[in-house]
Amino acid sequence: MTDLALPISRSPRNAMPYRTRRRLFLLLMVAPAIVYVVLIALWPLAQGIVYSFFDYSLLRPASTSYVGLDNYRALFSDTTVRTALVNTFLFTFGAVALEFLFGLGLALLLWRDDRFNRICLSLLLIPVTVTPLVVGLIFKAMLSPDYGAIGYFAAEWGLSGEHGFLGETSSALMTIIMIDVWEWTPLMALILLAGLKSLPTDILEAAQVDGARPLQRFRIVVLPLLLPSTFLALVLRMMDAFRVFDIIFVSTGGGPGDATDTLMIYSVKQGLQFFNVGFASAIASVMTILIGIMAVIFILVVKPAEARNG
Amino acid sequence: MARAIVRGGGVPSGSAGKQGMRRAEARSILYRRVAVIVILAVFLLPLLWLLSTAYKPTRDIFATPPTLLFSPTWSNFTSVFRYFDLPELLWSSIVISLGSTVLSLLLGVPAGYALARAKFRGAVGVAYFFLAIRTVPPVATLIPFYILMRDIGLLGTWWAVILINTSLNCAFVVWMMYAYFRSSPISIEEAALTDGCNDWRTFLTVALPAVVPGIIASAIFCVMFSWNDFLFAMFLTRAETKPISVALLSAYGTKDISWGTLGALAHFSTLPIILMMLFLNRYFVQGLTKGVN
Numbered sequence: 001m002t003d004l005a006l007p008i009s010r011s012p013r014n015a016m017p018y019r020t021r022r023r024l025f026l027l028l029m030v031a032p033a034i035v036y037v038v039l040i041a042l043w044p045l046a047q048g049i050v051y052s053f054f055d056y057s058l059l060r061p062a063s064t065s066y067v068g069l070d071n072y073r074a075l076f077s078d079t080t081v082r083t084a085l086v087n088t089f090l091f092t093f094g095a096v097a098l099e100f101l102f103g104l105g106l107a108l109l110l111w112r113d114d115r116f117n118r119i120c121l122s123l124l125l126i127p128v129t130v131t132p133l134v135v136g137l138i139f140k141a142m143l144s145p146d147y148g149a150i151g152y153f154a155a156e157w158g159l160s161g162e163h164g165f166l167g168e169t170s171s172a173l174m175t176i177i178m179i180d181v182w183e184w185t186p187l188m189a190l191i192l193l194a195g196l197k198s199l200p201t202d203i204l205e206a207a208q209v210d211g212a213r214p215l216q217r218f219r220i221v222v223l224p225l226l227l228p229s230t231f232l233a234l235v236l237r238m239m240d241a242f243r244v245f246d247i248i249f250v251s252t253g254g255g256p257g258d259a260t261d262t263l264m265i266y267s268v269k270q271g272l273q274f275f276n277v278g279f280a281s282a283i284a285s286v287m288t289i290l291i292g293i294m295a296v297i298f299i300l301v302v303k304p305a306e307a308r309n310g
Numbered sequence: 311m312a313r314a315i316v317r318g319g320g321v322p323s324g325s326a327g328k329q330g331m332r333r334a335e336a337r338s339i340l341y342r343r344v345a346v347i348v349i350l351a352v353f354l355l356p357l358l359w360l361l362s363t364a365y366k367p368t369r370d371i372f373a374t375p376p377t378l379l380f381s382p383t384w385s386n387f388t389s390v391f392r393y394f395d396l397p398e399l400l401w402s403s404i405v406i407s408l409g410s411t412v413l414s415l416l417l418g419v420p421a422g423y424a425l426a427r428a429k430f431r432g433a434v435g436v437a438y439f440f441l442a443i444r445t446v447p448p449v450a451t452l453i454p455f456y457i458l459m460r461d462i463g464l465l466g467t468w469w470a471v472i473l474i475n476t477s478l479n480c481a482f483v484v485w486m487m488y489a490y491f492r493s494s495p496i497s498i499e500e501a502a503l504t505d506g507c508n509d510w511r512t513f514l515t516v517a518l519p520a521v522v523p524g525i526i527a528s529a530i531f532c533v534m535f536s537w538n539d540f541l542f543a544m545f546l547t548r549a550e551t552k553p554i555s556v557a558l559l560s561a562y563g564t565k566d567i568s569w570g571t572l573g574a575l576a577h578f579s580t581l582p583i584i585l586m587m588l589f590l591n592r593y594f595v596q597g598l599t600k601g602v603n
Contacts, residue, residue: 025509026424030436033421033484040477041443044454051454058457106349109342120346122591127353129587130580131538133555137562137576138360141569147372149359186353187598194599239445245541250559264449271453272545284450291445 045288051281058275071282080258080266081283087173088262092241095180100234102181103188110189111196121193124186132183136250139179140166166252169259176260179247184237191233195226235298239291263287357580363573371569386570390578393567394557400578402468403537403553409472411532414479419525421480422487423517427496437488443481448541451477456545466548474546475536482535483528489600490524491517527597530590534583554579 016024055067075081106124110117127135142148145155145164154160161168165175199222207221243264248254254261254269263283271280363371364387370380390396421440425433455474459465464473494517502512518525540555547556558575561567587594 022509023428023430026428029420029424029513030428033417033440033480034436036417037440037443037477037481040455040473041446041451041481044451044458045446047454047458048450106346109346109349112339112342116343117346120350121595122588123350124353125587125591125594126357126584129534129538129583130357131540131555131558131583133538133540133559134357134360134576134580137558137572138356141360141363142356147376149376152376182353182356190595190598236445243447243449245448249541250562264447267449268452268541271449272456277453277457280449280453284447284453287447288450291447295442295445 048281049285049288051277052285054278056278056281058277067278071278072286074279075282075286080261081263083258084261084263084266084283087258087260088242088264090173091177091180091244091262092238094174094177095184095241095244096234096238098177098181099185099188099237100192102185103192106185106189107192107196110193113197121190125190126186127183128187130183132246133250135179135183136247139175139182139247140251143175163256167256169256172252172256172259176248176251179251180241180244183247184241188233188237191230192226195230196222198229199225231301232298235294239294242291242294243287360573360576361580363569364571364577366570366573368568368570386568386574389568389571390574393561393571394575396578398550399552399554399557402547402551403555403579405468406471406475406543406553407533407536409468410475410479410536411529413472413476414483414532415525415528417476418480418483418528419487419518420513421484422489423491423513425484425488426491427499437485440481440484440488444478444485448478452542452545459546465546466551468547468551470546471536471539471543471551471553474542475539479532479535482531486528486531486597486600487521487524490521494520523593523596524600526590526593527600530586530594531597533586537583 052071053066053068054064055070056064110121130138143151143154143160143165145151145160145162145167148164151160151164155162155164160171165171203221203225204217207217212220244262245264245268248260248262248265249268252260254265258266264287267280267283267287270276270283365382365384366380367383367385425437451474455470456465459470464470498520499512499516502516503509507516537553538555540553540559543553543556544559547553552560554575558572558579561572561575
């Protein structure tokens with residue numbers, strides 16, 4: 001962040017001092033994006049929070065009335081919301097934890113920088129680019145107990161219930177988590193691999209010269225250096241998992257019963273299928289608050305860590 | 311596993327018989343490659359399986375027990391053309407993703423530049439603000455946005471989907487370009503400015519060419535996000551403006567439409583993005599690692 005050299009212009013056209021002109025220019029460059037995001041993202045977000053205090057249904061808009069915190073009270077006594085909240089957290093932490101573990105294993109396998117590994121990494125990234133909707137369809141079909149390539153044999157050999165992995169209350173959420181793991185582990189591997197490649201080689205060599213065993217080296221040297229550089233990626237992945245929609249909507253639609261309902265699925269159902277805008281907005285606002293809390297925790301954890309590492 | 315691992319980091323191993331070391335090294339590389347191939351199969355076979363249903367006649371898809379053998383057919387592709395107006399669906403997807411990409415780049419690239427070059431302390435905070443926008447649950451903005459679009463008469467048009475996709479995509483582009491501009495050297499820009507080149511021309515002719523990989527990566531992600539989106543498109547488009555993702559979902563619920571037809575339709579939904587990613591792999595990988603660090 002060095003200061004720009006300041007050309008002193010003497011032409012009357014540029015009566016404004018350079019510094020001010022430069023600042024104005026940069027402000028004009030960033031303004032359109034800020035205005036756009038405020039209008040198209042923040043404004044609706046605020047509008048949604050306002051809606052959450054109203055009894056507002058698109059089916060009978062004439063009878064809209066201010067109800068204070070009633071939607072929030074209804075929300076906390078709604079058993080589906082409670083299930084959805086638990087499911088959302090199980091899904092978020094379960095999926096991201098597994099993705100981290102598998103991703104780390106995969107990154108370590110691909111650490112050596114050669115042609116074979118680079119090609120495999122590109123191919124591995126294919127699931128990341130596949131429409132999440134199609135990902136849902138793939139597993140819906142594969143896991144079908146009637147004709148699916150996996151589901152049929154799983155049901156036949158008694159590994160899954162007769163309704164298949166996605167059709168049984170006991171296994172549906174875990175199956176959804178595994179689908180998410182299939183989709184996002186490669187991304188996690190890529191991020192961790194980038195982290196591994198940026199590790200200072202001299203420290204790794206020093207550890208080896210000092211006679212640290214591979215497992216020790218990994219635990220004491222690699223992991224502590226790797227975590228800070230990949231922490232933001234982990235948090236972002238977690239926030240993405242928190243609002244997952246497509247794969248659940250397609251593969252179970254929240255069912256069976258409410259076994260795979262998440263806050264996201266439930267609020268979309270309430271708002272855009274049953275048109276209970278007030279209630280759906282209350283759920284969405286709770287989600288926004290929870291994401292905010294995650295962000296604050298992230299800032300509190302990251303700032304001290306960054307300060308420590310300089 | 312950890313044993314193979316840490317040796318993979320290119321750390322030279324000392325001591326012991328060199329010949330034996332080299333053989334052990336070669337063997338451990340071989341083991342790792344076999345493991346990678348197995349993992350690759352786990353990640354690619356499900357997709358290939360869905361795509362392969364497109365070439366199977368219906369009775370082979372529903373064969374019990376499922377079988378690997380089938381008599382290949384093109385009939386699923388002909389039924390895609392019978393049931394769907396495929397060119398129109400693809401055109402919708404293209405308009406939505408390119409529209410949003412162009413708009414996001416026009417808004418996001420200059421903003422990323424300004425934030426990276428500003429000497430104002432709050433610039434980092436503004437960059438994080440854009441990052442935060444991307445983490446807002448889409449349903450929180452979608453419902454009010456839906457009502458807003460209905461009220462101003464844009465509901466059901468491409469504009470509605472492009473506008474809301476752009477709010478997320480442009481926030482992403484700002485964040486990504488902020489990272490790219492920050493790591494691109496400032497000295498040439500300073501030289502241009504001192505030589506009397508004005509701010510705007512310096513941006514266009516000096517700063518931009520240096521971050522072309524970042525712009526390509528940003529574009530790839532914008533295209534991918536909006537092409538793959540179906541939550542927004544499902545509620546904001548109507549029959550004539552719906553993209554291929556929405557068509558896939560509605561087809562899935564229909565009785566007449568078999569898995570084979572779905573598999574055939576899925577080709578058009580997934581292959582463009584997969585091919586784009588494979589062709590522009592370098593930029594994609596670089597962008598993924600830069601955009602999140």
